Amino acid sequence: MENKRKIQDELFAYIKENTFKETESLTSDTMIFTEGILDSMGFALLLDFLEQNFKITAEDSDLVEENFESIDAITEYITRKNSSLVEK
Amino acid sequence: MDKIPFHKEILKINDIEALVEQIARKIREDVSGKINRFGGVIGLSGGIDSSVSMALAVRALGAEKIFGIMMPEKDSSPDSEQLATVLADKFGVSTTVEVITGALDGYKCYERRDQAVKDIVPEYDPGQHKMKIGIKHEGSGSKLPPLFYLTVVNPDGSEIVKRLPTKQMRTIIAASNFKQRARMSLLYYHAERLHYAVVGTPNKHEVDQGFFVKYGDGGGDIFPIGKLYKTQVYQVADYLGIPKEIRERTPTTDTYSAEQTQEEFFYEFPFEQLDLLWYAYENKYDHGEVGSVIGMSEEEISMVYRNFERRSETTSYLRMPPINDYIFI
Known part of the structure; x- marks a missing residue:
């Protein structure tokens, strides 16, 4: 749980730093692409960030809405991809 | 005013002669009355857009006032120059060929691009392999x-x-954008040498969706087909007698060494469908009405509209002139 929270915090910080939109109302279940928080460059940069920061490799088959639509979804995706990030 | 019901022929031009004459009149007014130039230079790629733009400029100003420039480089298809020559000959337009490979070498266009490709595919050898880039959506929905x-x-x-x-x-x-910017630089060289205007060749999709290089092929002084949908460009091409081999050529980017259609690189839909979808989006047609005509679900049309909106927004910077309202004194 502790680590999931840490991942979420890192994602919040990353998105706030890298969007050009207002993020005051950003929550963990905000639909970040539907709401236009991240655009296509934002998506590509997010994938770079996830791969570098959380030591995962996003396969083409992973690139579906369910894995990236919100901070909650990305957190779940990261913990599935790299189980070492989650407390045993 | 009520909108006419959405239908597949909604973009068909009913009176092409009248449209062509209106465009020609405006070209004359703009070149002579607003820009104060004697004629027009135009880059010829052998594609449908530059061909129609040239034919319209010829109609407006006369062939003797138009100068066509072919600007191939080492990745260009040989068809491009050959078809541009066929077109210019048919319309009696004088041309010159400016090979831009040397200029691009000077910019290290190929070197910078190839190094980036090798970062991803280390075995890439430009002498052996061809390359291209394109966008891919993860699933239609x-x-x-x-x-x-x-x-x-x-x-x-x-x-x-x-x-x-x-x-x-x-x-x-x-790195690839050096190509379009080198070409625009040459067009302005010839335009200034002749005291002519630069006739830009982007169509409505390219302008509105941002499929152009800022200060590259997005440059120019007038855009005669900038408000025409692609299928309308073809209708005008047919009317103006653009050679069949140009009308039947698949629109390509002609930018990378591997062949690549514009649909594959950017648009994601065939032009017949794209035109109708973009028209429907711009004119705010009901999702269900459009879907039933095009054969897509309401949900899919909604997704398409959202993607168009996103594309329009993310490319607005490309259409923006330099911001110059720094008025503080």
């Missing part, structure tokens, strides 16, 4: 934005396809 992929084509025709990290994606695009 996905709300995720599209991503760029690199394709390296082996000598045997097999392909290596990799998703592009942003650093290499931006480097490849930025």
Whole structure:
């Protein structure tokens, strides 16, 4: 749980730093692409960030809405991809 | 005013002669009355857009006032120059050929691009392989934005396809954009030498969706087909007698060494469908009405509208002139 929270915090910080939109109302279940928080460059940069920061490799088959639509979804995706990030 | 019901022929031009005459009159007024130039220079690629733009400019100003420039480089298809020559001969337009490979070498266009490709596919050898980049949507119903992929084509025709990290994606695009900017530089050289205007060739989709290089092919002084949908460009082409081999050629980017259609690189829909969808989006037609005509669900049309909106927004910077309202004194 502790680590999931840490991942979420890192994602919040990353998105706030890298969007050009207002993020005051950003929550963990905000639909970040539907709401236009991240655009296509934002998506590509997010994938770079996830791969570098959380030591995962996003396969083409992973690139579906369910894995990236919100901070909650990305957190779940990261913990599935790299189980070492989650407390045993 | 009530909108006419959406239908498949909604973009058909009913009176092409009248439209052509209106465009020609405006070209004359703009070139002579607003820009104060004697004629027009135009880059000829052998594609449908530059061909129709040239034919309209000829209609407006006369062939003797139009100067066509072919600007091939080492990745260009040989068809481009040959078809442009056929077109210019048919319309009696004088041309010159400016090979820009040397200029691009000077900018290190190929070197910068190829290094970025090698970062992703280390075995890439520009002497042996061909390459291209393009966008791919993850599933037709996905709300995720599209991503760029690199394709390296082996000598045997097999392909290596990799998703592009942003650093290499931006480097490849930025390096490739030297091509359009080198061409625009040459067009202005000839325009200034002749005291002519530069006739730009983007169509409505290119302008509105941002499929152009800022200060490259997005430059120019007038855009005669800038408000025409692609299928309308073809209708005008037919009317003006653009050679059949140009009308039947698949629109390509002609930017990368591997062949690549514009649909594959950017648009994601065939032009017949794209035109109708963009028209429907711009004119705010009901999702269900459009879907039933095009053969898509309401949900799909909604997704298409959202993607168009996103594209329009993310490319608005390209259409923006330099911001110059720094009025503080």
